[in-house]
Amino acid sequence: MSNIASAFDLKFGGKRPPETPSNGKAFIPYLCCGDPDLETTAALVREMARQGADLIELGVPFSDPTAEGPVIQQASLRALQSGTTTDKIFNMVRELREDVKIPMVFMTYANVVFSYSSLSATPDGTEKFLSACEDIGMDGLILPDVPFEEKEDFDGACSAHGLDLISLIAPTSADRIARIARGARGFIYIVSSLGVTGVRKEITTDIASIVRNIRENSNIPCAVGFGISTPEQARTMSRAADGVIVGSAIVKLIAQHGRDSVRPVGEYVRSMKDALRG
């Protein structure tokens, strides 16, 4: 059973996240594991948790991240160049879990899961990957290149290991929203804008109407991501949704400060969480 509901102040058995959660709306930071190295990643995760992050997205770097903008592409490259592997990330998480109690999900690409730890011509990495996730205490998995139509490959196996496969809904989802929302688990990741990940000056998508559409079909918490970087944007986005996801803005700080990024990232996370406390 995943612990994701706790990030949204949603007590077990509660129907949907409260309008004004006691701890404010959820703040969900993303970082790319191994950028610049795994020791720094571990320190960053602990600091984010200390500064009020409600759920953390741990990126497992992929060689060709097709849904990412330049900032996260470069982070993935740095991570792989520093020798980061899926197994080393699993070991890091196992250690982190001794003191980090908030929910954590992996964000990666289908092939990293499907082809994990296998050199056979027809791999069954999915089972091995998810079994390891359960073992180290992960709560879920986000695969941006696995839409509703293909989730069967991963959904059942995730459930069997107590993990939530997170569904994404985009500004172009339209008539697909109802179907996606009904089958969603953990939380719904609302993609705020067209295009790839990256900081944006302005977000014009009508998030409120997407959330209303989701609400007609599901009580699941909704978090908005893609393009959000400032506390003001976070506050605006959180009015309609239950949480806010920030990736590129944090990855930029890590790129800038490298091994010394723990303090600036911690301060940033605190400022974002403060903006969401309502």
Added chain:
Amino acid sequence: MTNPNGRFGVHGGQYIPETLMNAVIELEKAYNRYKDEPRFNAELTALLNDYAGRPSRLYFAKKMTEDLGGAKIYLKREDLNHTGAHKINNVLGQALLARKMGKTRLIAETGAGQHGVATATAAALMAMECVVFMGKEDIARQALNVYRMRLLGARVVSVDTGTGTLKDAVSEAFREWTSRIDDTHYCLGSVMGPHPFPTIVRDFQAVISKEIKEQVREREGRLPDAVLACVGGGSNAIGSFYHFIDEPGVALIGCEAAGRGVDTAETAATMTVGRLGIFHGMKSYFCQDEYGQIAPVYSISAGLDYPGVGPEHAWLHDTKRAQYVPVTDAEAVDAFEYLSRTEGIIPAIESAHALAHAMRIAPSMGKDKIIVVTLSGRGDKDCAAIARYRGEDLHE
């Protein structure tokens, strides 16, 4: 051959971001609506014949046949098409379809530059905007094609992420499509990517095997014994194979780029060294490491320098209906020079991979046997690179 979800056996599918799902669904609906519509097909046939120069010739390579001393070798001359390669067959189809869908802008990836040139050509013809994504390495390898695209009014975007080759150009084209869907059609150049692309591109390229079948029957009164084509993503190969898939007497042989050899890391021979994986929208075979990281592949040929293969080829490989063989840089360059001297035809270095395998198998086949090799493109674009490969200081 395709089931409703775009699967070829276990291969294929639609592994793409949610943002693009309605775009590929809309494309599939439009394709299903137009593919059998007489007016659409009349328009396309007119373009293929009057503009692109179809049907392409089937040429009996008499000197090559005599020199090798075995099977009769026919060359399917896709190199004689307008723009110099088979790519135009698919591009004219997709551009026409995009226009019917109300799209005003075409984007494309390109490796050797042939698909980029074809897309830029169709865009010029149909008054559409065109942006072509091309790896930084390939821009350096194929300078002439970059200029041709610009001359035709396209904007060429240099992609310097990853290995700066075809796979990175595909990734960047997908990223661009995700950010601009309303007016833009992604004119994918091979039988790869998410459904419905592998089916659409195959159908538009299947004209190659349709013509081969008719032309060999007319000349020889029977079907060929083997059809050979080079395979990167696999569009000219699937086009050459398609109408023979249900003819078990015809051997189908795909020739993939082994680079410096399949026992080195510098190879792009996906069927030989790859494993099942999920990338660029499809489940298929990919060159990758034990953690599913896509391998930085290599081939002298920019058009075959891709770490995956189209899902229908993966399925033809699984079912053993087609055979896939690796051909090294050195063998391809030898074949490139051989055809130039023997028949006075300079083949694309991609097509030279298929020729090289024909040169291997023809001598031991009987003189009554018939091989068809698809010359997917012409080799003008490769002359400078091959000269450099041979140690000449030639730059465009």
